[in-house]
Amino acid sequence: MKSLVLTNAAADDPWKRRRQQSLRWLYSLGGFAATIAMTFLGLLAITFVIGRVVPIDPVLAVVGDRAPQDVYDAVRAEMGLDNPLIVQFIQYVGSVISGDLGMAVTSQRPVAEELARVFPATLEMATLGILIGVLVGVPAGVLAAARQGSWIDQVIRVLGLAGYAIPAFWLGLVGLALFYANLRWVGGPGRIDIFMEGIVPSRTGLLLIDSMLSGDWAVFRSAWSHIILPATILGFFSLAYIARMTRSFMLEQLSQEYVITARVKGAPERVVIWRHAFRPIRIQLVTVIGLSFAQLLEGSVMIETVFSWPGIGNYLTNALLNADMNSVLGATLVIGAVFIGVNKVSDLLYRILDPRAR
């Protein structure tokens, strides 16, 4: 009997196994970095190709269409456009990495600089949106699963469908008509009332925080009344998605044996649900929330356009209308990079947080 115990213990010495696991983890981390690099390169390739297939001749944009042929050729050579495509691509990647996204045609300023200026507005709205999505969506999903078939479950189901079927820009317009024009509950388009613009110094670029730092509550209230509707609409879409995923994760957990074990131990239902069923899915939720945040950034393009929100989405659609290709590609690149980055980081967090994957 004694020897049996010993051999067993040696066969699966947890320390040894842990060492092997952490080694394997390192390898998978290497592969992970490689996929990220590949994905970013892919993004660059796509924007590069889009830049190439544009019917607008970038040389003409510089020299004008009445320039003589030799000037045209000289500019073309100077812009590197007579190099082979692969060389052009490498040059393109190089300039993007060094932060050069070209000049915006309309404003004649560097695209990178303009994007840096508008990005905080998007970040602010998206962050508030995801907060709403998580703070409402997660508890709602948990409750829906705990009381399957109850009214809250039905509401979650309907919301989930609505999140798939309602166009964000339309919901934005309807929201403006209802809550701004009719009920006067919220501020209208834009980030802040016009007469309050530029009052507080920009430290973080996030108006809510800047106004708090300056202690200017009138500005804060104005900014809040402007941001709350678009952020709620963005949050609604991530809420619908997060609640639906939370619910299905929870249902899976609630049917697990260890949830029964918790009940056998005499755990109150609150503990069964939050400690035993919910805790294991926190890690999965990190991925869902990351994905949702990325989608929300994408959705903000439409919402910003509807609400004239001076963020990167609005910048992108304005550039589209002006056929300002450098700006369009720059914005696409930045949104794409953040989208990919958020996704990959949440993927990475999943690997770090799960004790089973470690």
Added chain:
Amino acid sequence: MMQLSHAWLVDENPETRFQAGAGQTYRMVRALLRNPLAVVGLVIIIGLLVVAAFAPVLAPYSPIESNLGARLLAPSADHWMGTDELGRDIFSRIIHGARITLMIVLLVAVISAPVGLLVGTVAGYFGGWVDRVLMGLTDVFLSMPKLILALAFVAALGPGIENAVIAIAITTWPVYARIARAETLTFRNAEFISAIQMQGASHTRVIFKHIMPLCLSSTIVRVTLDMAGIILTAAGLGFLGLGAQPPLPEWGAMISSGRAFILDQWWVATMPGFAIVIVSLGFCLFGDGLRDVLDPRNRTR
């Protein structure tokens, strides 16, 4: 002459391949009809088809001709959904818009599903470096934000329905490639595939005749589920002025033109939105039901 009876259809020991196929379809349709939400979805989709087919008959007014005397009228018995800034009947425009929506959705499906199927089955069938290259490409596209990518493509190709369709198709095929590859891998080494290969069938023949048909059902389910997303993206492009161009009665473009009047004449922008919501919902509900029937493993709970 065989008789088409319930007993013949549900026979556990079908005598012919046709009977087996018919029986399976029969059971699926019955299961689908037992799901009330799926039926609602189906009714909406059929409604869309009917409206699109008989648009000129159903629409009380012309969708294009303006009537400046009747600008921005509120919904009434004459104009159920009111009129827009050029005095056109919104109800009639929505009915005609069904054709455009249906056309966009179908074109995207017809372009992206076969592309995805081809890439996925080829990758799964050959494996090795073919698989790695094709799936690497697929994954790159999969990790891009779809709407932004479509926007950038339309920006490059120029606005218009055709380009919008192409741009959306470019962003949707990777999902089908992933599904088709996963499906292909499950039977890639099955006996029946080796049997066909030993009969001397070419790779092309194996892929097109034997592998693709087996991947069809899961692809169809996914396409149906994606329809709602495609409709929303198309409407979004229309809203930004990158899709269908005026005076075409595309729903997204109609919302866009109603935007200027949203505060006073709410119906101009609101009505086309309802059409989008209902049709997207129809595809969602039907797709969910279809998935439950065809693929019970991923049942929505």
Added chain:
Amino acid sequence: MSLLTIENLRVSFPGEQGAVEVVKGISFELGRERLGIVGESGSGKSMTGRSILRLIDKPGSVTADRMEFDGLDLMTLSNRRMRALRGARMSMVMQDPKFSLNPVMRIGDQIAEVLSFHSKLNARERRKRVLESLEAVRITDPERVYKLYPHEVSGGMGQRIMIAMMVILEPDLMIADEPTSALDVSVQAQVLDIMDDLVTRTGMGLIIISHDLNMVARYCDRILVMFNGEIVESCQASELANAQHPYTQGLLASMPTLDEHRDRLPVLDRTQLGGV
């Protein structure tokens, strides 16, 4: 007075064609003894165990003319008082520790939880009790095991941890639902011996639910054989050889023994049993 009295227990679940009864009106009593419930899968033995702890969730339904535990009517007890019983006075060891232990909680914390639900011990006292309980199931280095996650221990150790968790408050009744069928043959006996030892020492009532007639006969005083939702045989373990019901006889006949020379083991002749 007996510890557990059950009369006409019925468990049913809604199915495609009306309700399906999985336990069809069984009655039995349990004292401070070891009772084995044997039957094939689907015979209703697990559902019997779970309905005693009132663990059958909707849409399942449980009815009984009488279901009493130590004088308490389990059918009418409030949920709160039922929770006070579970873990403290009645508990259950389940089949596979891989699934029945929470994968993202440290083992020690999972055991300590029982104490926090049912006692007012502080954290240090709880920890001490947990370490003692781990020792009681012959875990030699409880300090280390306390900090491990379930996926870091073997199946045999997992099941011993499960037992430690279920007996830490010395309940009056413990139900063991297939406690060894997920374990390697080499550790099955060890786990059963530990369980047997604890049961005899504390004098609790034990119900072992299993499909393994041999094992049950060895560790139990009395045996119930269930078939198709009903009790078809009830006898002392020592008198199993004289079983009357054709199902039990069939089961006994299909078991191999060391000193036999049959070319083929007989299989159950289900046509005799009817109703299946």
